Amino acid sequence: PPRLNCVAELVDAHVSAGRGARTAVIGEHLGEQMRWTYAELQQQVDRIAHVLRTDLGLVPGNRVLLRGANCPTMAASILAVLKAGLVAVPTMPLLRARELGVILDKANVNAVLCAGALSGELEQVAGQAPVIRFDMPGHADSLEARMAKHTQPFAPVDTAADDVCLISFTSGTTGIPKGTMHFHRDILAICDCFPRYTLKAGADDIFIGTPPLAFTFGLGGLLLFPLRFGAAGVLLEKLTPEGLLAAIERYRATVCFTAPTFYRQMTPLVPSYDLRSLQKCVSAGEALPLATREAWKRATGIAMIDGIGATEILHIFISASGDAIRPGATGKPVPGYAACILDDDGQPVGPGVIGRLAVKGPTGCRYLADERQRNYVLNGWNITGDAYEMDQDGYFYYRSRTDDMIISAGYNIAGAEVEDVLLRHPAVAECGVVGRADEERGQIVEAHVVLKPGFEASPDMVRTLQAFAKDNIAPYKYPRAVRFTDKLPRTETGKLQRFKLRAQ
Template sequence: MQENLPESYLPDAANSPEPLHALPETDYPSNVNVAEELVDTHVENGRGDNVAIRFRDRELTYRDLKDRVDRFGNALKDLGVEPGDRVLVRFPNRPEAIVSCLAVQKIGAIPQPSMKLLRAKELTHILDDAKIKLAVVYDDLLDELEDAVDAVDCVEEVVVVDDVGVDHDRPSYQRLIDDASDELAAHDTEATDLGLMLYTSGTTGRPKGAVHSHSDILATADGYANYCLEPTEDDVFGGNPPLPFAYGYGDLVTFPLRFGATTSLVQDATPQTLLEAVEDHGVTVFCSVPTAYNQILSKFPDGHEEYDVSSLRLGLSAGEPLAPHTFDEIGEKYGIDILDGIGTTEMLHIFISHRHTDEIDPEATGFPVPGYEAKIVDPETGDELERGRSGQLAVRGPTGITYWNRPEKQKDAVRDGWSFPGDIFVQREDGRFEYQSREDDLIISSGYNIPGPEVEMVLEEREAVQEVAVIGAPDEERGEIVKAYIVLHEEYEASESLVSELQNYVKNTLAPYKYPRAIQFLDELPRTETGKIQRTKLRDREQTV
């Protein structure tokens, strides 16, 4: 049990998702500890010499990882961390981030991985909202955290991982590990005890905390990863999603460690360092977001020839819809398919996707992941819609939406045990689910419902367009008009003739009422740290024009 967990911060049964354990793999014992499952089990079963983490030119085996987790877990207990306490973990993609999260979980506490670019104001909200008791931080990210800690009264200690030589008077992570015992029994956590807290990226207002149990974390691997990716201990998972991003936590922590495989970490990811990691670490499953795939293709058009990428067998994508032309070009050059799934921080990982053995249709997201059910409902009545009609996506499975201390938001997100992630989809006659938009990305112009991403996909087909975001801009006559913000490839220049060319292309490809009546060219689009386009900032920009 987690004694220090304030139950009032969690929803009651009436507003909680109804767990669905359709797979035998996700029907866990009543007591299970995720850190023990991801690390100790491999050592006990003779896989201790398997490489768990590759970082730069260093390797950590599962035996090495267990030693560090046990030592740091004991150090945290000595610092007063108890079951149910929340611990902030603030790092770029480095091994210490994984060690810290696992150590926190092993002693029954709850890690809260934090995005490295958050500033003091954002951190202050998270520290206070989650009632963080202790923080573990990379020294180069200490300043903003110190300012946030000074603004709250809940944080009792900050542990610092020394690397770049920042002066501080806080306890040293390495010294604590060196001085701690290497024997640590896992806390007897219940499967439903909380094992992870993640905050949304805050693209639409104040970040919200989403919590996940030990069984939730395991279920993402035993469902999606097991059935859609079919990993083995020979796989190497790599890429650039940040570990505090639910997608990145699954791809680079849960999935490889669940199957005794390897994770490849890149601290400062660029197209070049990612290609180098594929070559140097032998990455087999490359995990990224559409932006990074496009940047690799743009910055290194011959990257597949300049680097040894022969180890690759599969690509994963999430965060934004993947354009079919990106799917095709990666397939042609790198010889791999990309599984573009839909997942959310609140649901923890992907719940609709193709399997790697499917005939992949890049214009559709895919089918419900084994273990999940999905349906499309009328947003007004809640009635299930027939195939071919767009509406709200409702999902249930081994994971669901559980907000921390947000009762009103919880009521909106869960109905009759089903979770509503906030996406507009259509289920096609072939059973595949096709993404339309986020609910707040639906543009209503002269009474027509226009999914912004649909227009984006068409514009991205043009050679001149490097990136695009489509929003609804206020208009007195039509209520809203479709407006496209476009970043051009370097060899193209903005002009009225190019605007007309792009508008006509959309008119000739989609229903004419969907074309962008306004186009504005930018040097770059606003993005979150996870790579998602911040359309909210573009909408705010329109309100001030």
């Protein structure tokens, strides 16, 4: 089979081609800015790879769980695992011991690399797997202390293009993590689709954003894409909306990756920052409401690039940029991918009919669990679990998650459409719309609303929002129930957890 180690292409190739002095990753450590050139990144990666192979005695195919906030050492650790022919199992920083235990077990983890600050929860459940901690200054057994003993270059392990290199767990809007396996060639394939053709990234771009490296949205957008193009990625921990805006200004970032909620939170703050460097803003993880897109455009002048991606497919597979953006639509299949919409029997439907989104491309996953593979990958088409609709021109429109379609008195209602309208009301900061069981109608539309500061939850406000909805969409879609709350339940990746709203 063809041989390929993706890290040889993402890091070593730049150094060999004379680009070793260019900036690869930027981070902050103890309040200080840190920058690694491609040559420095290569050296860090090589040292960690030696620790994994020599100190820990791991052999190609072994699995290494990674846990840490976004930072250059976390990035180098992931790359080192891949370069050493091992399999990376990145985990979200907020996971607790019980969830980590499930992943350690499902993924058969052989060793762990973990930020010192996050190691407590892990050590409770790691069992036989050795835990090496990083970011532990002065600690004799830390990753850094071990790295110092290895000064030789590390030759990339001669892996096959279709050797597994990454097991990524979905954050799970349902709460149950699913493991998806990806190959060395997939890592390069995502870099050569969305960022090349839709984003049109180049060597002078500086990528920044919020998604954790443990989420493939962040892994691609903040690390793999910049490296593929010889550009730079900014990796920052625990970003607030103010923090991200300040960092865009400080690092003159050109490309931003984050979720719709985060763009909403940044919008009113934009005038206080110098964002002239910013050129492209990618939104993914959740449906992008038109109201959010328009407000961001007014605040920054930038037309957001919405893109749907999934852990299964590794990154974004439907999107549009520039003149091809059609408001309300996610876009068209990214070059390299095909998409279609299927009815419940698996037959393709035509324009204007809502059905199940199916995608095919260079990166469809192998699930860790065989029964998922049988049910969600049909003839090479991945069923994403989303209800979508296509128009005559081949644009794809998100409607809802397949399981979240609200059926009320015989009408199909997409919660996202009702949310989109409510978000246009000046009193509404955030909202989530779900179906609530109802004897008479089967389900009724129920809105969970977070009000902006200065607005009060009251029966009057309920009536105001209901009237506003009826004025702006077909009246049968209006929320018959409105509940006010301080905060909506979201995953670490910014996705609304509707199952939690329904359970309330």
